[in-house]
Amino acid sequence: MTNRDDRLFLEQVGFRIRERRLELKMTQAGLAEVADLHRTFIGSVERGERNVALLSLRRIARALRVPVANLLGEPPNT
Numbered sequence: 001m002t003n004r005d006d007r008l009f010l011e012q013v014g015f016r017i018r019e020r021r022l023e024l025k026m027t028q029a030g031l032a033e034v035a036d037l038h039r040t041f042i043g044s045v046e047r048g049e050r051n052v053a054l055l056s057l058r059r060i061a062r063a064l065r066v067p068v069a070n071l072l073g074e075p076p077n078t
Contacts, residue, residue, distance in 0.1 A: 011048030013057075016071045018046040020064045035063035 032039040061068040
């Protein structure tokens with residue numbers, strides 16, 4: 001089970017993935033196809049429900065044409 005901070009982090013990563021996917025006008029199915037992952041997996045990552053493995057995150061980043069770091073960056077503390 002993840003704690004609140006972990007859950008928030010996963011949700012932020014998922015938000016960045018969704019945001020970039022929509023910028024590229026891709027569907028979840030389209031991203032999944034390019035990344036060679038399942039569509040339902042992409043959806044659960046975007047919702048912050050999965051602690052995505054590094055290799056899967058790298059596949060997603062490549063499919064979105066962004067560095068992995070762009071998906072991982074944490075917002076500054078406020």
